[in-house]
């Protein structure tokens with residue numbers, strides 16, 4: 180029941196994030212938010228704005244002009260629903276009193292919200308917002324400190340995350356990755372800490388390499404084109420945060 184309530188709460192957060200993302204794209208929508216169809220401008224009613232449900236009931240089309248609604252809306256809502264419930268799943272097994280668990284869960288939900296906005300921006304505009312990145316670094320540092328309890332594992336986590344990105348960004352003249360990726364890597368290194376950061380990097384580079392290869396082979400991308408790397412780093416961080424210790428134990432078991 181708790182998870183279901185948190186999932187619904189996450190859907191609502193996702194719906195709010197979609198409004199925030201629209202504000203970044205177009206300042207004129209800042210006043211109206213998502214209350215108008217961006218295609219036909221028709222005013223949307225409460226029934227058109229229920230997270231996920233409206234999209235499914237309208238079969239992904241505007242009720243008024245029948246033009247497709249961007250799949251960004253339901254994807255962001257669903258992602259936040261799952262991530263919000265998962266945050267509590269992770270933190271509720273963390274050995275601390277209930278107050279600390281609730282604070283940690285709230286911080287993690289804020290972190291995931293920032294990451295979702297950053298992913299959408301990176302995918303749609305190949306852009307990483309400085310302000311959001313700095314906020315992310317601050318929240319990740321607070322979470323990391325409360326969760327892992329040691330400054331040294333955070334520091335080593337951050338350095339381990341940043342070095343491979345630096346090596347790839349600067350020699351390539353920012354062709355493969357941007358400076359924005361460094362800030363995100365730093366934040367995520369603080370979030371997952373050492374040694375889980377290895378799981379994050381392995382997942383991000385293997386995932387990015389595979390998807391990149393598929394895009395090149397299917398001629399959807401050129402070997403020289405830049406790939407939005409934030410989604411891969413975030414996917415890696417999620418794997419590291421939820422399954423990092425398990426995967427490291429499995430890997431070390433294999434190699435010994």
Ligand SMILES: [Zn+2]
Nearest residue numbers: 216219241244
């Ligand atoms: Zn419309």
